[in-house]
Amino acid sequence: MTKEKNTDKVYFGPTPDPDLLNAKEFWEGAKKNILMLPKCNKCKKFFFYPRIICPKEGCHSRDIVWEKASGKGKIYTFAIQHIATDGWKEAVPFVTAFIDTEENVRMLSVIANVNPEDPDSIKIGSNVTIKFDKVEDDIFMPYWEVV
Numbered sequence: 001m002t003k004e005k006n007t008d009k010v011y012f013g014p015t016p017d018p019d020l021l022n023a024k025e026f027w028e029g030a031k032k033n034i035l036m037l038p039k040c041n042k043c044k045k046f047f048f049y050p051r052i053i054c055p056k057e058g059c060h061s062r063d064i065v066w067e068k069a070s071g072k073g074k075i076y077t078f079a080i081q082h083i084a085t086d087g088w089k090e091a092v093p094f095v096t097a098f099i100d101t102e103e104n105v106r107m108l109s110v111i112a113n114v115n116p117e118d119p120d121s122i123k124i125g126s127n128v129t130i131k132f133d134k135v136e137d138d139i140f141m142p143y144w145e146v147v
């Protein structure tokens with residue numbers, strides 16, 4: 001029996017709490033379809049996931065600012081997910097990927113506009129752009145699309 005996939009929905013995971021993890025700026029940006037990234041004010045490097053301390057070796061500054069990112073990147077690598085738990089079960093098969101953003105940050109995410117049944121059509125190095133899926137009134141989850 002083939003289950004019909006809901007093609008409007010991209011994110012099938014639990015709803016995150018935007019007040020946790022020092023990531024308020026990230027979630028506020030997501031509401032406006034803007035990728036906000038933490039940046040170290042000392043070494044001037046972006047990083048992800050959000051932290052209260054710069055993760056770059058030899059820096060570890062606590063002087064962190066948030067800046068608007070380009071929302072553009074490239075596929076570093078990807079995988080087709082055929083088995084998933086919880087809400088993601090209804091999404092299989094789907095494509096997850098590590099995205100290298102123009103700010104030199106690597107993010108794990110979902111790529112929405114590719115065919116998981118045809119992995120050869122998905123190319124490492126492809127340009128991608130970020131989109132946001134409205135999960136709840138105030139929660140927008142990022143995903144990426146090949147451009």
Ligand SMILES: [Zn+2]
Nearest residue numbers: 040043054059
């Ligand atoms: Zn730093």
